[in-house]
Amino acid sequence: MPPRRGQQLVQSLERGLAALEMALDGNVRPSHVAEALGIDRSTAYRLLYTLMAKGYLLQDERTREFTSNPAKFFQLYGKVATLLDWSDVAGDFLTRLRDQSGETANLGVRQANNVIYIAHKPGQAALSVNFALGTSRPLHCSALGKALLAAQPDAVTAEWVASAALTSYTAKTITAPSRLKRHLERVRVDGYAVDDEETFAGVRCIAAPIHDHRAQxxxxxxxxxxxTRITHEQLPHFAETVMQVAAQLSAELGAPVAEL
Amino acid sequence: MPPRRGQQLVQSLERGLAALEMALDGNVRPSHVAEALGIDRSTAYRLLYTLMAKGYLLQDERTREFTSNPAKFFQLYGKVATLLDWSDVAGDFLTRLRDQSGETANLGVRQANNVIYIAHKPGQAALSVNFALGTSRPLHCSALGKALLAAQPDAVTAEWVASAALTSYTAKTITAPSRLKRHLERVRVDGYAVDDEETFAGVRCIAAPIHDHRAQxxxxxxxxxxxTRITHEQLPHFAETVMQVAAQLSAELGAPVAEL
DNA sequence: CCCTCGTGTTGCGTAATTCGCACATGCAGC
DNA sequence: GCTGCATGTGCGAATTACGCAACACGAGGG
Structure with a gap:
């Protein structure tokens, strides 16, 4: 049995990271951070100043506001991108899926309560769904998110559904925990998840899980x-394509061959 | 006069960020971090654990090593990318430069002692220079870096040249401070910088500075x-193209029209 | 099979670090 | 110019984080 894990976090580091993330959501000033974190202005200032000294933030000479330093984050991004280049691994499969479906293909992973889009191939039609890499979307209303949620053990899913904030984005967003739970059971049976205008009106998404060599x-x-293109009639056909390419990618990653 | 700036950094945050950056350069263990930063293993462990709790790192269940969490950094990258989408601003100009020169076009900014590549258009020839976005290269041996260095006031450049570590990468890398200083003066006069196999043997680069609306x-x-394609004979011709497109991009950003 | 070494992880007391208060400074707007 | 408001900076108090030491565990060797 692994030793039970620590409980005490380093407070200054925790607060510093929180301040950093605030700055990423828009320029911040010491007073804002102080209020948001419930700390003194001077403390917030020193955290921001330290982040600036280490290159993570910049300070506007005139307004005194702190801004994220894009160059620093491009650098960090570059380092992780070289460590694990998803575009290279998944690129062919994204292209294949895009060509077979005619729609924007995307790949995402879970990060806390969000899906992060880490690779994509935009569709070539005039009207195509397109958003930037690194975008995050809630788990409960995106196809990728629901595919990831449904893959967990029942108990974990149940707990998550009960405790998560199911924010509504459109009239179709599933906000009732019990409905979401039943919905996810269906996703697991089907092998694919659908976002039927639950995030954006007029946009439908279909997703399937990717397994690694340990079947995780x-x-x-x-x-x-x-x-207008992903219609209810066409949906099963699209789903079949998505599941096929997902299975191929899983196989490429060494996943044990399962059903189908 | 703006008040003179603080001097005291928050130690825990400083050390935490250092640990984070170590993890980005490869998996780390508490003992490594402790030795590198000259702190106790337990302290290093608590920093790493905090970083993990906040989503920046992951810990391998088996080896107990800490790894950067790619998803988190994609998310951070996504946020800054939307704040300042260089690809959108510079995309057309990169394409134009790529098409006119036939070679890989790239755009970089300075980050401490490095150039960070924040946008690019890979060349279409079979043999083309290509590296990932976010890559960092030393200032003193890249064309982009030298173009940025030469744009500074003389005093700043002189001080930097004297204090910087001029690491050698190929036989042609300029490592003597005095030579680099003269070289940069030449760059300023010419209006463009050349990396003549100073970083990679067989690769030549040409770069020119971009100015914003304040001429910075x-x-x-x-x-x-x-x-083989960017030959010494062709070099002036390529340089002319680079300077032209750079001037066009500067103009797009609202730079006052200068000479030429 | 035991013993040792190295490392991850945790408890604890101390002391250094950080935090909040108070104030100086600068800036915008009546 | 005076007033409100925010940034930036000493300073003392005490919380916080640090290092020490110990435990658990696995690897490797005798």
């Missing part, structure tokens, strides 16, 4: 397109 | 290609 779900692969 | 140098734009 590590990512989800899917397509996004306008409801 | 904020980035550098350039091309990279094999010495």
């Amino acid at each position: 779900v590590i990512a989800a692969l899917g397509i996004s397109g306008p409801t | 140098v904020i980035a550098a734009l350039g091309i990279s290609g094999p010495t």
Whole structure:
């Protein structure tokens, strides 16, 4: 049995990271950070100043506001990108999925309560779904997110559904925990998840999980397109394509061959 | 007069960020971090554990090593990328430069003692220079870096040249401070910088500075290609193209129209 | 099979670090 | 110019984080 894990976090570091993330969501000033974190202005200032000294933030000479330093984050991004270049691994499969479906193909992983889009191939039609890499979306209303959620053990899913904040984005967003739970059971049976205008009106998405060599779900692969092309009639056909390419990618990663 | 700036950094945060950056350069263990930073193993462990709790690191269940969490950094990258989307601003100009020169076009900004590549258009020839976004290279041996260095006031450049570590990468890397200083004076006069196999044997690069609306140098734009195509004879011609497109991009950013 | 060495992880007391208060300074707007 | 408001900076108090020491565990050797 692994030793039970620590409980005491380093406070200054914790607060510093919180301040950093605030700065990433828009320029901040010491007074804002202080209020948001419930600490003194001077403390917030010293945290921000330290982050600036280490290159993570910049300070506007005139307004005195602290801004994220894009160059620093490009550098950090570059380092992780070289460590694990998903585009290289998944690039062919994204292209294949894009070509077979005609829609934008994307790959995402879970990060806390969000899906992060880490690779994509935008569709070539005039009207195509397109968003930047690194975008995060809530788990409960995206196809990728639901594919990832459904892959967990029942108990974990149940607990998550009960405790998560199911924010509503459109009239179709599932906000009732019990409904989401049943919905996810369906996703697991089907082998794919659908986001039926639950995040954006007029946009439908389909996703399936990706397994690694230990059969663990590590990512989800899917397509996004306008409801005019991904119709309810066509949906099973698209889902079949998504699951096929997802299985191929899983196989490429060394996943044990399962059903189908 | 702005008040003179603080001097005391928050130690825990400083050490935590250092640990984070170590993890980005490869998996780390508490003992490594402790030795590198000259602190106790337990302290290093608590920093790493805090970073993990906040989502920046992951810990391998088996080896107990701490790894950077790619998803987290994709998320951070996504946030800064939307704040300042260089690809959108510079995309057309990169394409134009790539098409006119036939070589890989790239755009970089300075980050401490490095150039960070924040946007690019890979060349279409079979043999083309290509590296990932976010890559960092030393200032003193890259064309982009030298273009940025030469744009500074003389005093600043002189001080930097004297104090910087001029690491050698190929036989042609300039490592003598005095030579680099003269070289940069030449760059300023010419209006463009050349990396003549100073970073990679067989690769030549040409770059020119980009100015914003205040005539401040904020980035550098350039091309990279094999010495077989960017020959010494052709070099002035390529340089002319680079400077032209760089001037166009500067103009797009609202830079006051200068000479030429 | 035991013993040792190295490392991850945790408890604890101390002392250094950080935090909050108070104030100086600068800036915008009546 | 005076007033409100925010940044930036000493300074003392005490919380916090640090290092020490110990435990658990696995690897490797005798």
